[in-house]
Amino acid sequence: MKIRFLLSLLSCLFIGQAIAQEKIDPEDAVTTQHQAVFNGQNVSYSATIGHQPVWDKDGNIIAGLNYTYYEKNGVKDKAHRPLLISFNGGPGSGSLWMEIGYTGPVLLNLDDEGQVIQPYGIHDNSYSVLDVADIVYICPVNTGFSRAIKVNKEAKESTETPSQGASRGSRQNSSSKSSSTFFGVNEDIDYISDWVKNFINRHNRWESPKFIIGESYGTTRASGLTYSLQQKHWIYVNGVILLSPTELGIDSRSINRRALTQPYMTATSWYHKALNADLQNKDLDDILPEVEKFTVDEYIPALAWGGALPEARRKEIAAKVARYSGISQQEVLNHNLIIPTRFYWKEVLRSRDLHIGRLDSRYTGRDIQTSGENPDYSAEFSTWNRAFSTAYNWYVINKLNYKTDVEYLIFGNVSPWNRDNDHTGEDLGRALSQNPDLKVLVQSGYYDGGCDYFNAKYNVWQIDRGGKFQDRFIFKGYRSGHMIYVRKDDLKQGNEDIRQFILSQIPKDWKAIKY
Numbered sequence: 001m002k003i004r005f006l007l008s009l010l011s012c013l014f015i016g017q018a019i020a021q022e023k024i025d026p027e028d029a030v031t032t033q034h035q036a037v038f039n040g041q042n043v044s045y046s047a048t049i050g051h052q053p054v055w056d057k058d059g060n061i062i063a064g065l066n067y068t069y070y071e072k073n074g075v076k077d078k079a080h081r082p083l084l085i086s087f088n089g090g091p092g093s094g095s096l097w098m099e100i101g102y103t104g105p106v107l108l109n110l111d112d113e114g115q116v117i118q119p120y121g122i123h124d125n126s127y128s129v130l131d132v133a134d135i136v137y138i139c140p141v142n143t144g145f146s147r148a149i150k151v152n153k154e155a156k157e158s159t160e161t162p163s164q165g166a167s168r169g170s171r172q173n174s175s176s177k178s179s180s181t182f183f184g185v186n187e188d189i190d191y192i193s194d195w196v197k198n199f200i201n202r203h204n205r206w207e208s209p210k211f212i213i214g215e216s217y218g219t220t221r222a223s224g225l226t227y228s229l230q231q232k233h234w235i236y237v238n239g240v241i242l243l244s245p246t247e248l249g250i251d252s253r254s255i256n257r258r259a260l261t262q263p264y265m266t267a268t269s270w271y272h273k274a275l276n277a278d279l280q281n282k283d284l285d286d287i288l289p290e291v292e293k294f295t296v297d298e299y300i301p302a303l304a305w306g307g308a309l310p311e312a313r314r315k316e317i318a319a320k321v322a323r324y325s326g327i328s329q330q331e332v333l334n335h336n337l338i339i340p341t342r343f344y345w346k347e348v349l350r351s352r353d354l355h356i357g358r359l360d361s362r363y364t365g366r367d368i369q370t371s372g373e374n375p376d377y378s379a380e381f382s383t384w385n386r387a388f389s390t391a392y393n394w395y396v397i398n399k400l401n402y403k404t405d406v407e408y409l410i411f412g413n414v415s416p417w418n419r420d421n422d423h424t425g426e427d428l429g430r431a432l433s434q435n436p437d438l439k440v441l442v443q444s445g446y447y448d449g450g451c452d453y454f455n456a457k458y459n460v461w462q463i464d465r466g467g468k469f470q471d472r473f474i475f476k477g478y479r480s481g482h483m484i485y486v487r488k489d490d491l492k493q494g495n496e497d498i499r500q501f502i503l504s505q506i507p508k509d510w511k512a513i514k515y
Contacts, residue, residue: 023406024147026053026064030402033073036105036124038131039499044073045105045130049402051145052199054191062181065195066145068095068400069203070105071134079207082133082238082502085196087140089216089246091188092414094144095137096392098215098243102485103129103495104137106399108391113362114486116383120390122399127495132502133211136199140192140221141182142412145404148182184418185249189224196225197233209506213241213498216451216482220246220424227427230435239505240428241441241498244451244482248425250462255303257455258338259295262324264452265344266291268361269326271447271479274348276323284446284479291324292454303337341449342374355379360481361447380481385410429463432472437513439472441501443494448482474501 029050036043048071051064075081088097100108100122107125111117129135139146181187200206214222219242229235247257269275270284279287302309302317309317315329317337322329326348327339335343345356346367353370357363357380365379389410396402432438442460444453460473476497480487484494507513 024051024064024145024149024404026051026061026149030400032399032401034105034399036128037126038105038128039126041131043131046071046073047105047400049396049400052195052202054141054195056151056181060151061149062151063141063148063191064146065141065192066139066143067136067199068099068104069134069136070130071203072130078205080209080506082209082211082506083200083205084129084133084135084211084213084502085138086135086213087138087192087215087218087221089214089218089221090143090411090414091140091183091217091221091417092143092412093216093218094139094408094410094412096144096388096408096410097483098213098485099137100388100392100395101483102491103135103213103498105130106395107491108387110387110486110488112488114360114383114480114483116387120387120394122391122395127492129495129499129502132499134208138192138195140188140414142414143409144412145406145408147406180418183414183416184420185220185224185422185424186420187418188221189228189424192221193225193228193232196229197235200235209238209502210235211239211241211502211505212237213243215243217246219243220248220422223248223428224424226438227431230431236435236437237431238437238507239439239441239501241443241501242456243443243484244445244448245442245456245459246451247455248428248459248463249422250425250459255338256300256458258340259300259303260455260458261339261341261449261452262295262299262321263288263291263454264361264446264449265325265327265339265341265348267446267453268356268449269324269348271362272326272349272356274326279323288446288477292457294320294324295454345449346372346374357381357449357481359448359450360445360483360486361449362481384483384486425459425463429469432464432469435513436515437505437507439474439501439505441497442473442475443478443484443497444475445478445480445482445484445490447480450482453477 029048031046031048034045034047048069051066053061054063054065056062086095086098088095100106105125105128106122109117109121141148182191212222212226222240222242226237226240266287267284270287273280318329318332321332325339332339345358349356354364354366355375358378360380363380363383365377367376393408442456444456446453457475464470478484478490480490485491
């Protein structure tokens with residue numbers, strides 16, 4: 001049980017199970033008509049769901065990417081109608097989470113705090129940003145309905161001369177392995193960049209202001225994709241939204257990374273009323289700046305000393321970590337001043353015979369055995385999975401009229417994932433440098449233990465170490481977890497923050513874009 005749980009922590013979202021080979025039509029598309037009220041506006045819109053091909057350099061279709069495209073009807077001036085490009089993370093996660101959970105025109109049935117209610121289903125999302133932007137949700141290969149397509153090389157080679165076949169042989173052999181074509185930080189960015197360019201061509205969106213939103217590992221993809229579109233296709237994005245950001249290739253796995261989770265632990269313990277009374281009686285917004293300052297000014301420097309830290313100072317730091325985490329001072333000392341997040345999830349409510357969730361620590365679960373170093377399962381996922389899968393499959397069939405025997409993969413097999421040369425954070429910095437009009441909105445949940453909010457702040461600081469672009473980063477924190485939108489108040493505020501960000505980043509007519 002513990003081994004399985006540890007494996008599940010390899011990324012901010014689970015990678016999933018192996019899949020069977022399934023045939024898809026890479027050019028299928030179904031369009032339906034809908035009407036709803038978004039942000040007080042009555043909007044008539046088209047919903048198109050299907051596949052668009054991925055091509056290799058030899059002109060072969062090597063995959064069909066599943067997408068859902070929501071477009072407001074009757075808009076003739078696309079130069080002033082933004083396009084929002086959306087995907088989730090994993091890697092290996094479908095895009096249904098934000099489509100029916102956050103920005104899309106329909107919303108999963110949950111209670112106000114994100115707990116599952118029955119009957120499973122959907123309703124109109126009055127907070128959707130479809131009033132200000134069209135949205136395309138993209139599922140990368142082996143997620144959603146997207147699949148790789150095996151190239152029939154024998155048939156192609158039979159039409160070639162021996163010299164032609166030999167000149168392309170090595171390239172064909174390498175591209176025939178789907179893992180080397182699709183499954184890696186840079187591989188993923190490369191083919192999705194081409195796909196997005198083709199989507200813009202097909203739907204005549206070259207003039208439109210363009211925005212990218214990614215969640216979790218999708219923030220890695222969004223950061224790299226922004227620069228790739230700029231460099232490969234001369235497509236300059238107006239804004240990037242990073243929801244629950246990952247490390248973005250920035251090395252914070254040392255003592256910094258471990259210390260930076262302290263503010264998350266404070267927020268979570270405050271939520272569960274596990275702090276001392278003097279802290280518990282304060283508002284969260286008043287506590288977090290104090291803990292952030294302690295983390296940067298005292299905690300990280302103390303950890304840098306390692307075993308050379310004087311004993312008195314060690315006990316002083318342990319007492320503060322205990323105070324801000326709700327974990328006993330002795331346990332802090334037992335762990336050499338660093339509380340592992342896995343242990344924290346198990347320990348902080350152990351006296352109540354509960355553990356807390358990883359991606360949203362508001363959720364609680366109960367293990368078979370109270371003792372142990374980490375929880376047996378992830379409490380929030382046992383809640384989310386049962387609701388999202390049922391509702392989305394019903395929605396696709398009954399509302400979008402998309403019929404297929406291909407399984408929608410919430411979590412697909414994308415292993416092994418090549419994480420070499422992940423410089424996506426640096427690439428986002430380069431994109432900012434070369435595009436004076438680009439800004440970044442960061443959205444983080446205070447109770448996210450997988451991609452915690454203070455590491456997100458830290459990574460932004462490292463992207464712009466010279467402090468030249470800090471006014472082009474906007475940080476918004478929410479009192480929820482990884483998927484901030486499952487809490488109603490944050491669903492509403494998060495969409496409004498995106499809406500205002502998009503409106504503020506629509507270029508003014510005839511205004512020069514320059515430093």
